[in-house]
Amino acid sequence: MMTSPGRELLDRLARENPLTDFAKNHWSGTFADYLDIVRANPRVTRNAHERIYDMILSHGTDEIVIHKEKITRYRFFDDPIGEGQDAVFGLEKTLSNLVQILESAARGYGTERRVLLLHGPVGSSKSTIVRLLKRGLEQYSRTDDGALYTFSWKDTLPDGSTSLVPCPMHEEPLRLVPIEVRGAFLNALNAESADPAYRINVLGDLDPFCRYHFQQRLAKYGGDWSRVLEDVVVRRLILSEADRIGIGTFQPKDEKNQDATELTGDINYRKIAEFGSESDPRAFNFDGEFNIANRGMIEFVEVLKLDVAFLYDLLGASQEHKIKPKKFAQTDIDEVIIGHTNEPEYKKLQNNEFMEALRDRTVKIDVPYVTRLTDEVKIYEKDYNGRRVKKFIAPHTLEMAAMWAVMSRLETPKNAGLSTLQKLKLYNGKTLPGFTEDNIKELQEEAQKEGMVGISPRYVQDKISNALVAFSDEPNVNPFMVLNELESGLKHHSLITSDDLKVHYRQLLSTVKEEYDEIVKNEVQRAIAADEEALSRLCANYIDNVKAYTQREKVRNKFTGQPEDPDERLMRSIEEKIDIPESRKDDFRREIMNYIGALSLDGKKFDYRTNERLQKALELKLFQDQKDTIKLTSLVSNVLDKETQEKIDIVKGRLIRYFGYDDASATDVLNYVASIFARGDVKQPRTG
Ligand SMILES: Nc1ncnc2c1ncn2[C@@H]1O[C@H](COP(=O)(O)OP(=O)(O)OP(=O)(O)O)[C@@H](O)[C@H]1O
Ligand SMILES: [Mg+2]
The missing domain is CATH 3.40.50.300 (P-loop containing nucleotide triphosphate hydrolases)
Structure with missing residues (x-):
């Protein structure tokens, strides 16, 4: 007897997928x-x-x-x-x-x-x-x-x-x-x-x-x-x-x-x-x-x-x-x-x-609403995690949208020394100098309505969808497209009737854009400044010296095995990157040692990535050590000699490998950062 392929398929699937709990x-x-x-x-x-x-x-x-x-x-x-x-x-x-x-x-x-x-x-x-x-x-x-x-x-x-x-x-x-x-x-x-x-x-x-x-x-x-x-x-x-x-x-x-x-x-x-x-x-x-x-x-x-x-x-x-x-x-x-x-x-x-x-x-x-950035990002990732979206979503796109949404929900800190963005980072688990867990609790307590007002995830979801559709001939969606959608949507937002509020939300958008600049500059710098390994090495080296310095001990020279004085020049070249003046250096070094000490009491190991300032400093130092080997600004001119092109390809490769870019978005972001540098905008990244 002939059975049709459809029948065979059905039989096989039925055999392989019985409704086991039926009985x-x-x-x-x-x-x-x-x-x-x-x-x-x-x-x-x-x-x-x-x-x-x-x-x-x-x-x-x-x-x-x-x-x-x-x-x-x-x-x-x-x-x-x-x-x-x-x-x-x-x-x-x-x-x-x-x-x-x-x-x-x-x-x-x-x-x-x-x-x-x-x-x-x-x-x-x-x-x-x-x-x-x-x-x-x-x-x-x-x-x-x-x-x-x-x-x-x-x-x-x-x-x-x-x-x-x-x-x-x-x-x-x-x-x-x-x-x-x-x-x-x-x-x-x-x-x-x-x-x-x-x-x-x-x-x-x-x-x-x-x-x-x-x-x-x-x-x-x-x-x-x-x-x-x-x-x-x-x-x-x-x-x-x-x-x-x-x-x-x-x-x-x-x-x-x-x-x-x-x-x-x-x-x-x-x-x-x-x-x-x-x-x-x-x-x-x-x-x-x-x-x-x-x-x-x-x-x-x-x-x-x-x-x-x-x-x-x-x-x-x-x-x-x-x-x-x-x-x-x-x-x-x-x-x-x-x-x-x-x-x-x-x-x-x-x-x-x-x-x-x-x-x-x-x-x-x-x-x-959620007030922790990482949680807000998860909301959007759940919606756009590949399956339903064929387009590539450039790194930080969802994060920037989420950052804006979360900031819109935060009350401006009473402490004038703290920006809303910094508050967001504190809530998100970053450490900032001078802020303890108790301070964060206080911040939350002084802002009782926090999370009960602001931009809803649904608004952001809608605008991300718009951006996916609106730029249909682009291979990917980047943060600018989404931030622009978020901004232009404000005009017609039925729930935001107050003009002051719109102004406030627009300001937050420019804060987010500035932050994005910092993030991509930093990423490109990090991609140029080799890899995490080199950073960890530099960090370990720095910490060894700081430890010796604060405890008035010697450091063992890696090559000769001889005890030497702590390398003041190395320490300063890192600290200067984040504007630690000579007069504050002892405090800064002690702070770091205390932090490491407290961690080890809890049985935890120090990871420089949890200390934003130190991380920035290390990266800038490494970047400085290496940047001359690559002429980033020459990217803008579009005429590249073979050697530069090769170096840029390495950086691009790292952007793809370490930071989740695809080829097109890595090129975009390199060009964008090159244009920032070409503008002469070489101000040091803000710390914090
Ligand atoms: N904390 C959260 N975790 C996961 N998803 C969230 C969270 N907050 C909002 N969302 C997402 O935002 C969208 C809106 O959520 P939902 O419809 O449950 O809100 P709602 O409170 O019922 O809104 P409404 O008051 O308008 O009825 C959904 O896509 C939902 O998945
Ligand atoms: Mg509902």
């Missing part, structure tokens, strides 16, 4: 089977708050120290579904705050009765955080650790065949045990549990639909509830937003179109004819967002845009864990309720009555 995820059995599962692993009965908290923890944690403060970092937010696609960068404090609130909800300390309200400026990753939680829950429900169960009713049809009618709110099977006997039942179950540390505690009654089925059967079996339980099939429950199981989203539409049935379900008019009454639970669809989100979580997008009519549903759902479907009694729910709102919306409603009722029943979690 597990589709487990079904009797109620008694389920009791065996619960006895062996009582945690399958966890409520939604317990489950979401455990889900986050299941990914692991790290203890980190940021500016002397110990913070628990939750790996969940790094890459929850393991595809490197979605992540929240930075925001360790915000996330640890959020997880703490979930922890106290899981323990039943009260926050389980509140709406969790993520609040922050536009584009601060509120939706991203909620999305991660949803995806995380979906995935967790597929694992052994995160397993949960629900049930269907066996229904005998008039023709004698049976069908399964699922519980519309996919409730925990133990809710089938009548409230009157539940306590005793759970006590007995807990006594037999394989995990006594976890106490099974299933609260709440069945939804109206299941209640109806229950009552009917109870009558049929003369009140023997255990026989009713024989009429159900218990099955594994996999949460899935796409299937509207356990994960819901409510998004306000235009006000006239909002209807409470979207939250709590609606009458099924077709079925009224069949069942004769509007209040027959079989003629009602329990498919509102609150219904379907039972067991997992519900997200309220822009919760403050919600019509007041919904307020009571929301407040009841959070405070009482109950919703009120039309024509039915209050119905118990078990789900985490998370809303989000942006700062402008929140401000607008600050004095509103609606807000007051809500504020009282919410836990507000501030989600600021």
Whole structure:
């Protein structure tokens, strides 16, 4: 028999990629089977708050120290579904705050009765955080650790065949045990549990639909509830937003179109004819967002845009864990309720009555923008890391855009000696002379609103995309293209209405451009000044001499092995590069030795790259030692002799190897730096 190539491909792919968990995820059995599962692993009965908290923890944690403060970092937010696609960068404090609130909800300390309200400026990753939680829950429900169960009713049809009618709110099977006997039942179950540390505690009654089925059967079996339980099939429950199981989203539409049935379900008019009454639970669809989100979580997008009519549903759902479907009694729910709102919306409603009722029943979690440069860069790298973008993105392009965005969020330091750019660097982990970790904490404390204002990552993302499209005939995108886009977009930015602010943002753009000049000058210098190895050697040499000098010792000559006086000329030639006057040299040298000493107490090794000033000094020295061997300014003239061309190619090669350029962008940057030098702009790079 002939098989088509397509068929063969399909067979092979199916063989190689079986859905291994299919059987597990589709487990079904009797109620008694389920009791065996619960006895062996009582945690399958966890409520939604317990489950979401455990889900986050299941990914692991790290203890980190940021500016002397110990913070628990939750790996969940790094890459929850393991595809490197979605992540929240930075925001360790915000996330640890959020997880703490979930922890106290899981323990039943009260926050389980509140709406969790993520609040922050536009584009601060509120939706991203909620999305991660949803995806995380979906995935967790597929694992052994995160397993949960629900049930269907066996229904005998008039023709004698049976069908399964699922519980519309996919409730925990133990809710089938009548409230009157539940306590005793759970006590007995807990006594037999394989995990006594976890106490099974299933609260709440069945939804109206299941209640109806229950009552009917109870009558049929003369009140023997255990026989009713024989009429159900218990099955594994996999949460899935796409299937509207356990994960819901409510998004306000235009006000006239909002209807409470979207939250709590609606009458099924077709079925009224069949069942004769509007209040027959079989003629009602329990498919509102609150219904379907039972067991997992519900997200309220822009919760403050919600019509007041919904307020009571929301407040009841959070405070009482109950919703009120039309024509039915209050119905118990078990789900985490998370809303989000942006700062402008929140401000607008600050004095509103609606807000007051809500504020009282919410836990507000501030989600600021990232204020650490490296984290902001990661946001853009995630978007443009090669796969979706065919164009080459020149080094520092994303970094410069990120630098501007982060600076726009920082308050100008009160300390006149510190620029906003320097503050950014301090936050980013660079050391600056005269600034300690305590100073950085003080800086953060004096700027309480920091991160809650400024440019949003979304604006920057849009402009980077524009730049990618706008310069379609260019082989790459460089920082100038993106910075220009960022600048021209300011004119039409709908959220920045203040002219002063625009002026401020433009100033920051020129600061970024200056910084870019410094960075590329420095890179070209470093590319010329050989490699990191030579720098490390120079550094080691310098440190040896400084050490000998401060301790009034001799240095051993590498070649002769003879002790000699520290090489004052070498030390000064480095220090002069960063304007250390003769009178300050002792202080500077001591500072460095203290720094190295402190590091070694912590068991850490000194790396000159963490000391920006020293690094600059070393590079300038090395550059000076080598620059005459290459005539950079001759690049501008475009007529190069063979020897110069060869040297330039070496430099270009280093730019490509060490600094991530491609051929075209390396040529660009060499030309650009050559033009800076040709302008006679030979001012020493700023230090810091
Ligand atoms: N800390 C961060 N980590 C990762 N990505 C971030 C971060 N902050 C912002 N982003 C990115 O910025 C973009 C906007 O984020 P998101 O939509 O989650 O913001 P939001 O707070 O919900 O905004 P809005 O208030 O406008 O609804 C997304 O592409 C997101 O990935
Ligand atoms: Mg959002």
